Amino acid sequence: MTPVLLIIVLVALAVIVVAAAVLIVRRRRAATASGSGASAGDVADRVVDRVAERSAAQSGVTGTSLRDRLSKARAALGGPLASALERASSSEEAWTDVTEALIRADVGLATSSEIVSAARARVEPGADGSQPAVVALKSELRDRLGGFDRSLARRDDGAGPAVWLFVGVNGTGKTTTIGKLAKREADRGARVVLAAGDTFRAAAADQLAMWSERSSAHIVRGAEGADPASVVFDAVESAAARGADLVMADTAGRFHTSQNLMAELQKVRRVAERGTGVVTETLLVLDATTGQNGLAQARQFTEAVDVTGVVLTKLDGSAKGGIVVSVQTELGVPVKLVGVGEGIADLVPFDETEFVDALFD
Secondary structure, X not given: OOHHHHHHHHHHHHHHHHHXXXXXXXXXXXXXXXXXXXXXXXXXXXXXXXXXXXXXXHHOOOOOOHHHHOHHHHHHHHHHHHHHHOOOXXXXXXXXXXXXXXXXXXXXXXXXXHHHHHHHHHOOOOOOOOHHHHHHHHHHHHHHHOOOOOOOOOOOOOOOOEEEEXXXXXXXXXXXXXXXXXXXXXXXXXXXXXXXXXXXXXXXXXXXXXXHHHHOOEEEEOOOOOOHHHHXXXXXXXXXXXOXXXXXXXXXXXXXXXXXXXXXXXXXXXXXXXXXXEEEEEXXXXXXXXXXXXXXXXXXXXXXXXXXXXXXXXXXXXXXXXXXXXXXXXHOOOXXXXXXOOOHHHEEEOOHHHHHHHHHO
């Protein structure tokens, strides 16, 4: 055999060996995935695992103020307001700039005009400098945001479980909000049952199942595409049989202008009270970064299912903050909880005084 032919044979053998090794590795990986039941659902579970672990790690972190978490909202709203209010309280141009700043912060045209008119009326005639205007505007915002009961209602008759329905379009953080609240309520001693009423997205039920494990809550779920109302009804009856005092029900969240969705949510609410349960809260979960689009969603859901409170998520992100004022002023629905981070402890009760102070100070 000539040297050239020998080299060719050796190269060919090397290629065969490498190809065989690659094939073996791929088969082993496939066998491992098959043996562990790997699927899209498993991938979703692993993602939820990581989020939950990060949330658990962050849940013990304290000392971060709402002011720090609202830095972006403060820059969007507080900055322009501060600039406008630096001028004399009686300046017409300055008050016009204040109105524009509120509008740009998603407060809305009509509400912004009303707020500025009322704030100007609070300023004493002849008042000098910017401080009287700042005080007047902060007082007006606090008054408009105040006067609401922000507690989450429970039953006190002991005759059956209270039901909290969570509604909202997909992508607002509805399922994650339920998971965080379930963990919080369980840690406080509540016996919680979760209802996976969003039967049109398998990932939603899988995610809720992971949260149920972390909160030691029982979960009731149906087959993909099953009637959401029946799942919620079964969850209420299961809660009653177990002696649980709280059912948290996830719901579907297709586009908010879909009449079919609204009719479905109305049905879910009716069915939830056919047995031993009583719906004490219908919480609308809104993405705060959507601004006035979020207000349009709030109107649709409020008209359909009698929303009792709003959960604003992602308020620590690019949200301008004014949506808080819009929701409460135009709809009369209180913001009960706000999401200011990914951790479990970052879903906090809304406080109007702290919120207004955070935007200005």
